[in-house]
Amino acid sequence: MIPARYAASRFPAKLMQDLSGKPVIQRTYEAAVRTNLFDDVFVVTDSEAIFKVITDIGGKALMSIKEHECGSDRIAEAVEHMDVDIIVNVQGDEPFTDRKSLESVLEVFKDDPELEIDLASLMVKITDEEEINNPNTVKVIVDNRNFALYFSRSVIPHPRAVSDKTVYYKHKGIYAFRKNALMDFQRLPMLSLEATEKIEAIRYLEYGKKIKMVKTTASGIEIDTPEDLKKAKAAWK
Incomplete structure (x- = not known):
């Protein structure tokens, strides 16, 4: 599922912008189809x-009611009556989406006999100081099993005592959900942390859901x- 909202606060109509001859959303759709994973x-x-852009090329599109x-809300409405097990959310502004990253997210559900994992997502190591401090870059910290502890637009962990062991991870907006x-x-209302940070993944944490984070080196380019x-x-x- 590729949620594609026309409006965007930082870059209105970004999904309809031209990317080397095709709209961004078409590039993203074609990249997801090309993986042959779904x-x-x-x-x-x-x-x-x-x-219209998607259906004109023979692709599949659904209008939100x-x-x-x-x-997440947009996808939930779309899949409510579908007979599916795992749903993958690929952001519409990710035209460089690759098969290897998506495979690694799906793989975690194959080794989860206790059904402990509610959803999985990607994180990529970042070292550029400007990116680490950029509030448009969502950072994530994890426990020793790579389950997400928190997501933030602030710098986490806070660099009070930086050492060689200090690592920063950027959250990439690809999810796989049960x-x-x-x-x-x-069904669950937004709580204060999500409302403050404007990061939807936080709602899952606030209600006790477990998010397995998977490391990737494929940073790609998100068009914000x-x-x-x-x-x-x-x-x-």
Whole structure:
């Protein structure tokens, strides 16, 4: 499932911007399909323009019925009556989505006999100081089994005593959910931490869900700003 909201506070209509001859959302959709990992790939959107872009190329798209604050809510509405086990959320602004990263997220569910994992996501090590301090970069800290402890736009861990062991991880916006965890998310109200940080993954933690984080080296380029789009165009060439 690729949630695709037309409006965006930092970069309005970013998913319809041209990326080397095709809209960003089309590039992302085609990348997800190309992995050959899924029974089906859908774009779930509130935009007739995005819906048309995908259906015009023979792709699958669904129009949201309700207004949604985040991608998880949009996907939950779309899959509520589908007979599915694991749902993967690929962000619409991730045209460099690759098979290896998605495979690693799905793999954790194959070794979970106690059904301990509610959802899985990706994290990539970051060392650039500007990126570490950038509030648009969501950071994550984990326990010794790589279960998420917290996500923040602030610098976590706080560098009071930096050493060679201090590592920073950026959260990449790819999730794999058990369906029941996703449906719970839709029913549960937003609490204070999520409302403060504006990070939907926090809602799962606030209600006791377990998020398994998987390390990846595929950082890709998330298109959040016009500057990101310039970098994406250069990388695509």
